[in-house]
Amino acid sequence: MGSKDDLKAMDEDLFTVIIGGQAGQGVKKAGEAVSKFFLEKGRYVFEMDDYQSLIRGGHNFASVSSSTEELFSHHMGADVVVNLDKTSYEMHKEDLTPDGLNFYNSDEIENGDGIGLPLTSMSKEFQRPKLILGVAGISILAAVVGEDKDSLVSLVNSVYPRGKEDNTAFSEMVYDEVVDKVESTLDLKEGDCRNRMFPGNHVIAMGAASAGLDIYFAYPMTPASSILHFYASHGDKLGVTAVHPESEIAVANMAIGATIAGARSMVGTSGGGFALMAEAFSLAGMVESPVLFVLSSRPGPATGVPTYTEQGDLGFALHQGHGDFPRIVASPGDMEEAFYLTADMLSLLWKYQTPGIVLTEKHLSESSMCMDVDPSKVRTVEPRMHEEDTGYKRYLFTEDGVSPLKFPPSKEAIKWNGEEHDEYGITTSRSEEIAAMHEKRHKKEVVIIEDLKDRHTVNVYGSGENVIFTYGSTTLSVREALRCSGIEAKVVQPIYLKPLPTWELKKHVNDRSIVVEQSVAQQFSTLLEDKIGLEPTSVIKRYDGRPFDPMELAEKIEEAIK
Amino acid sequence: MGSKDDLKAMDEDLFTVIIGGQAGQGVKKAGEAVSKFFLEKGRYVFEMDDYQSLIRGGHNFASVSSSTEELFSHHMGADVVVNLDKTSYEMHKEDLTPDGLNFYNSDEIENGDGIGLPLTSMSKEFQRPKLILGVAGISILAAVVGEDKDSLVSLVNSVYPRGKEDNTAFSEMVYDEVVDKVESTLDLKEGDCRNRMFPGNHVIAMGAASAGLDIYFAYPMTPASSILHFYASHGDKLGVTAVHPESEIAVANMAIGATIAGARSMVGTSGGGFALMAEAFSLAGMVESPVLFVLSSRPGPATGVPTYTEQGDLGFALHQGHGDFPRIVASPGDMEEAFYLTADMLSLLWKYQTPGIVLTEKHLSESSMCMDVDPSKVRTVEPRMHEEDTGYKRYLFTEDGVSPLKFPPSKEAIKWNGEEHDEYGITTSRSEEIAAMHEKRHKKEVVIIEDLKDRHTVNVYGSGENVIFTYGSTTLSVREALRCSGIEAKVVQPIYLKPLPTWELKKHVNDRSIVVEQSVAQQFSTLLEDKIGLEPTSVIKRYDGRPFDPMELAEKIEEAIK
Amino acid sequence: MSDDLDTGAENTWCTGCGNFGILAAVKKAVKKLEENGLSKENLVISTGIGCHGKIFDYLNLSGIYSLHGREVASAEGIKLGNPKLKVVAFGGDGDCYGEGLAHLLFAAKRNMDITVIVHNNGAYALTTGQASPTSPKGFKGPATPKGSVERPIEPLTLLLSAGATFVARGYAGRVDHLSKLIVEGVKHPGFAHIDVLQPSVVFTDYYDEYNELVKKLEEPEETISKAMQLAIKTDVLPIGIFYREEAPVYHEELMGDMNPVKDRYKREKRIELIEDMLGVE
Amino acid sequence: MSDDLDTGAENTWCTGCGNFGILAAVKKAVKKLEENGLSKENLVISTGIGCHGKIFDYLNLSGIYSLHGREVASAEGIKLGNPKLKVVAFGGDGDCYGEGLAHLLFAAKRNMDITVIVHNNGAYALTTGQASPTSPKGFKGPATPKGSVERPIEPLTLLLSAGATFVARGYAGRVDHLSKLIVEGVKHPGFAHIDVLQPSVVFTDYYDEYNELVKKLEEPEETISKAMQLAIKTDVLPIGIFYREEAPVYHEELMGDMNPVKDRYKREKRIELIEDMLGVE
Ligand SMILES: Cc1ncc(C[n+]2csc(CCOP(=O)(O)OP(=O)(O)O)c2C)c(N)n1
Ligand SMILES: Cc1ncc(C[n+]2csc(CCOP(=O)(O)OP(=O)(O)O)c2C)c(N)n1
Ligand code: SF4
Ligand code: SF4
Ligand SMILES: [Mg+2]
Numbered sequence A, B: 001m002g003s004k005d006d007l008k009a010m011d012e013d014l015f016t017v018i019i020g021g022q023a024g025q026g027v028k029k030a031g032e033a034v035s036k037f038f039l040e041k042g043r044y045v046f047e048m049d050d051y052q053s054l055i056r057g058g059h060n061f062a063s064v065s066s067s068t069e070e071l072f073s074h075h076m077g078a079d080v081v082v083n084l085d086k087t088s089y090e091m092h093k094e095d096l097t098p099d100g101l102n103f104y105n106s107d108e109i110e111n112g113d114g115i116g117l118p119l120t121s122m123s124k125e126f127q128r129p130k131l132i133l134g135v136a137g138i139s140i141l142a143a144v145v146g147e148d149k150d151s152l153v154s155l156v157n158s159v160y161p162r163g164k165e166d167n168t169a170f171s172e173m174v175y176d177e178v179v180d181k182v183e184s185t186l187d188l189k190e191g192d193c194r195n196r197m198f199p200g201n202h203v204i205a206m207g208a209a210s211a212g213l214d215i216y217f218a219y220p221m222t223p224a225s226s227i228l229h230f231y232a233s234h235g236d237k238l239g240v241t242a243v244h245p246e247s248e249i250a251v252a253n254m255a256i257g258a259t260i261a262g263a264r265s266m267v268g269t270s271g272g273g274f275a276l277m278a279e280a281f282s283l284a285g286m287v288e289s290p291v292l293f294v295l296s297s298r299p300g301p302a303t304g305v306p307t308y309t310e311q312g313d314l315g316f317a318l319h320q321g322h323g324d325f326p327r328i329v330a331s332p333g334d335m336e337e338a339f340y341l342t343a344d345m346l347s348l349l350w351k352y353q354t355p356g357i358v359l360t361e362k363h364l365s366e367s368s369m370c371m372d373v374d375p376s377k378v379r380t381v382e383p384r385m386h387e388e389d390t391g392y393k394r395y396l397f398t399e400d401g402v403s404p405l406k407f408p409p410s411k412e413a414i415k416w417n418g419e420e421h422d423e424y425g426i427t428t429s430r431s432e433e434i435a436a437m438h439e440k441r442h443k444k445e446v447v448i449i450e451d452l453k454d455r456h457t458v459n460v461y462g463s464g465e466n467v468i469f470t471y472g473s474t475t476l477s478v479r480e481a482l483r484c485s486g487i488e489a490k491v492v493q494p495i496y497l498k499p500l501p502t503w504e505l506k507k508h509v510n511d512r513s514i515v516v517e518q519s520v521a522q523q524f525s526t527l528l529e530d531k532i533g534l535e536p537t538s539v540i541k542r543y544d545g546r547p548f549d550p551m552e553l554a555e556k557i558e559e560a561i562k
Numbered sequence C, D: 001m002s003d004d005l006d007t008g009a010e011n012t013w014c015t016g017c018g019n020f021g022i023l024a025a026v027k028k029a030v031k032k033l034e035e036n037g038l039s040k041e042n043l044v045i046s047t048g049i050g051c052h053g054k055i056f057d058y059l060n061l062s063g064i065y066s067l068h069g070r071e072v073a074s075a076e077g078i079k080l081g082n083p084k085l086k087v088v089a090f091g092g093d094g095d096c097y098g099e100g101l102a103h104l105l106f107a108a109k110r111n112m113d114i115t116v117i118v119h120n121n122g123a124y125a126l127t128t129g130q131a132s133p134t135s136p137k138g139f140k141g142p143a144t145p146k147g148s149v150e151r152p153i154e155p156l157t158l159l160l161s162a163g164a165t166f167v168a169r170g171y172a173g174r175v176d177h178l179s180k181l182i183v184e185g186v187k188h189p190g191f192a193h194i195d196v197l198q199p200s201v202v203f204t205d206y207y208d209e210y211n212e213l214v215k216k217l218e219e220p221e222e223t224i225s226k227a228m229q230l231a232i233k234t235d236v237l238p239i240g241i242f243y244r245e246e247a248p249v250y251h252e253e254l255m256g257d258m259n260p261v262k263d264r265y266k267r268e269k270r271i272e273l274i275e276d277m278l279g280v281e
């Protein structure tokens, strides 16, 4: 097993399945079933869903990679490819490892390469022939690796609870057909992974909830929508209210309003929606409201490519909102970090009363991966409060610029003001007061930097002469590329992007540094050039909406560090 | 004459008048009259209006400085101060040069320092006693400098066309009273300035009109509103339509729409409104629409201080809009530049089909200054057009990334697309197409840099060991500070901020560099540190909403370069 | 006027401005509400940007001086954060019927339990008098020197169309009447809208006209359609409650009795719930 | 369907989607308009983002694939840039009645001479079926798994309140009828709104219900108020022109006969005018 490319993955146990078909054929669900199958074998799993912005038709696929070792990305070199339709067959021809098995729908393709199965005709017998097609995925896999039929049936029934009889029958039909056609079974080792897997957005949602989130506001926008859906379904249980208002502008302003009532609030969106929140973001800076913004990027500009991945919003996120005010921007490099970091960010923002951003991308938001987190390790910081009944000033000058909070009901008025104001929160245009309040807010920026200096702000993986700078979900691609290729290199990933932990990053700068990112304008590399004087020998970038394939990336890295 | 401060202005002919009073007392108009008076004496004039965000009451003042030499800023050290009310008297006590004359309203203050005039009682005789008060300003000045009464009256009548009789009578009364009370007259030299003076916003508006602007969209927002008002009044004549829609989001999207019809469109706003345009800005980047955005800054964040000045939107402007796409950001350093630069920007954007920003501040937008421009020097570039009837592709791949334009009516469809698209403008999510279109747009960024390399992108004033980096309207303050203090220094002002002309700027970097700007977070200095490795020995910043007083600034510069 | 609702901030409205009437009516209403048992500790305000917004500085009540056009969204957020609070949003006609119109109509649609008071002076006063959504056709301002070419909107019909459950019009020149409307609006369970005819002495000095034309309504109309007929009248300007209806309120429908702030789970409980969800052993 | 209005782009709407009916009706309408002398060279479209927006790719007409909720503002800009053009904006219910509601109502208020066609499927279809402003209470979607708690808006009454001068409802299942409405809308001098009942076979497959309830109107109503009564009916769903009125259109009021693009002054003229203004000798 391994990769389709010249460079062969060094992980002997790597096993990848790709299932492709039309939207509405249950491709995503098929991926889930495969993931579950691997998980039950104690294997580590990474699932990436590639789909288009449409509800039926088009071409979708799920790539599910697994191994007995911890792994960080899906692969595009597959050991088993299941093509439910013709388009899929054509698209994934190249995605096969040398020994890989290619299954195609022989009702749509005559004399294809690989193993033809008359999937469409087989499915015709059943009530929902189109929807049932996806069940073929896991059935083929089970047959190929020699899983017994009973186990297959029970897995199918747990993943597809509706229409059990039909599913069982179809699944058995496919299984038998494959056993008939494939001579020998492939070997699949069991592992000792005990973790469950989750999509990044659910992890982010759970991280925020564990740190005390009260209310989540969002307007649907791919790839952030599943956070909203998560809270809408599970919020009752977790004590998090989910609200879907008329627009992103309403979202952001409501979220600020909620903080005034004392509620911890978060919003989530993608680039276009985040753009609409610019004014409110600035308002949060001015009134000192700790709203947490989740920005999950997709290719831009404008509406871009809604269901794909990119890192083109970095500069925008770092400079969001007009005027001078402090903000914290952080980006998780994997699922576990997404959990802890979201929790930390919520606490940090409440500590410093300023808005902040968890910046991520479709690749992390919507991919699923095994994850081992311990919610009890979440640090929660209680914000500074004014406990007395008298003497309250919302914008009290303090040494660190942080004024104690107070929430209604309150005997004394608590005045949050989006115009420039005095300590009480009354509007001012007096020069000394303007200057003093600017300094107060600016102080927090300084204090936040000091705080971050005591925190873990940069992840370093591996070691070696060669240094690879990356961030966000691209970290997953880089780590998997190194893991599978055996290339020796040190991966440096800033978790915080503003303030940027230059003090840490500078330690790693050398003349054998490269940058890996997903932006045509190489925004991340530019940031490092600007802030730590990095002069990368090469910038590896991908900007076609797809995450890197680890083996392809490994080749590029190898070339770059030669 | 000269300044109130220790450092004495070296310009012997500098003469400053400050008139202070309440909103509704005609302070601004009084400043205009003074300016006109100076202009008629062939003197160079700079007028700065300081007012609050209210319609009546509060405290406003106009500072009008003039000289026989070209000057670049108002001064706060005044030779004559006219206080129409008590607040003004208290606020401007400090603003007097050693030999300056302080006039106050003796109906409101008993035994003040200076010369008391019973302005309120004198005005009572007339129909609109409050409105007439402002006429005192010019009347006092005329008396103080020994202007004859007839000339005064004719000036008053030209500036105040309404209620001529009352104005004349009141003006003569004040004049006589002053002549009575002031022993000797101050000397005021005539100069040979032949220029008219205009507020910055009108200059920007005229610049755009001369380069072919067709339509201006705006939602009122100080300090940009007067561009809208200008076109609303003079657009008919100039062939520019002014439209005031329901919101800034409408403004920006309408402006993009207009370009699709082939109209050259511009919008204007301040920080908060510009924030609301973020998504549309990104749309302009994606569809390749050359909308020109005028961003006139006031103190932020949020609503900030609506009627004052600041440079806190720099970073925001440079990174406006989500996603990767090219943009041009430029900021004029004086009125003449405001004229030519706005015109140039309109042409540049149409040449490269991408959005851009003229970044300025209240200080330039709303201050008035003598100006010598020749509209026939405006360079206009015709955009690249597709002239044939067939074979049109809106996003044709070309060497420089610029695709020919075509406007309806058109036999072939012209498809502008805010989602990622192919050359025809049809939506795509194909990986090769996404990458290719990203590269196409990115190419323009490269080409724009090459274009700028052939242009004048950095102003350098003066010379010397010491280098002062500044930009925007702060350039005016710096130039005036140097002019009046005799400090030897080289002023370096980038006109373009994105792409930043690093090739030019780097030539001026040395270890005796300082930065002057109006942002608490010193955004401009940070930009230079990032982009040209500047390590300023000191950053002089002001962030209380007021522009620098040149003499105060001179002292700070002196200290910094010691 | 120095009282416990006064902040001591300098008032910069023009002498004679209709906003003074609104301020007085609000203070009266708050006193009245306090007598009725609503502590002002539970009253929270939000304001937009414009002359109207300055009421934020003059009222010694908790709240937020929001953005131009966003006071309704802010108010909704406050209410959802802690449904125990009574929230009143103050807007301008430019602000609330222009820039922020969508928030207003959606708050009405979802019957959000807040009160909105619009200082409707038919102009963008603070920005020097441009035509607003309620300015009559022909209105002259700096952006329409030859007169606005647009017909005005009639806000109450729009709100009724959007589903508002309490719709009223007041007049800044009838302080007592207005204060009663505010009391009723705040007490109304659900979305309450009060459009206030507010002369700007500088830009729209309509006192004489209003004094002549306003006419107090005795009773709300029975149907939306009748209320609409009333709202578009121009020969007289009815003031009072045009329409009122009880309907389920948003936050109760969404969260029942739950209160995000008051019923927040303790850390331990949250951790436990998440552990459960994660399958952590 | 391959014709000169077809782009050849792959159609990715679900089989049976109401959008096909709208596309067919638009094509028919364009043909008809061409017969009436309106060259399609002068027809420009804008679309929002959602399933509806894909019509941009399928119609071989000039225009812009705008942002979610901004197609009306885009259309207005196109019209103002060159008033000779006929502009049609295609929106979704989430898009045009939600995110972009204010643009729609203001376009109606100012009687902007454009036509808006809303593919009203009562759901945010493209983002997997969340409740939209026109979804009924109780609607289940991924953001409202237990049912939406909001009452829907009725778009036509809102538009009538805002001052729309042409208000119609069509049905994607009555292609000929809809195409006539579109022809009338485009010919209407001023703002024309056409709300189209558009079943989404995936999320809101209301074909049966609509087939039963829709009823063609013979004549527009005489008054706004009657038109409103018609619009809120639920026992039958009237389709046709509800209301129509002639009123001055915005661009003519604002600029008379001037056309920014066609009547642009030559460089020399501009320079001369500015020189004059500057007092350059
Ligand atoms: C986003 C944004 N756009 C524009 C402004 C400028 N602005 C301040 S007040 C105002 C108009 C206010 O009109 P209205 O809401 O009617 O209030 P009024 O002053 O008449 O009470 C405007 C446009 C702003 N503050 N924010
Ligand atoms: C600013 C912004 N917010 C959110 C989205 C995501 N989005 C795309 S389509 C859509 C909903 C579309 O619903 P509707 O307008 O009713 O169109 P339909 O798909 O039902 O035709 C949303 C929310 C977006 N593209 N832009
Ligand atoms: S300008 Fe008009 S609305 Fe504003 S304070 Fe003065 S009178 Fe009142
Ligand atoms: S999801 Fe619904 S609206 Fe979208 S194409 Fe399919 S049927 Fe049509
Ligand atoms: Mg107003």
Ligand SMILES: [Mg+2]
Binding pocket: D050, D092, D093, D094, D119, D120, D121, D122, D123, D124, D125, D132
């Ligand atoms: Mg819809």
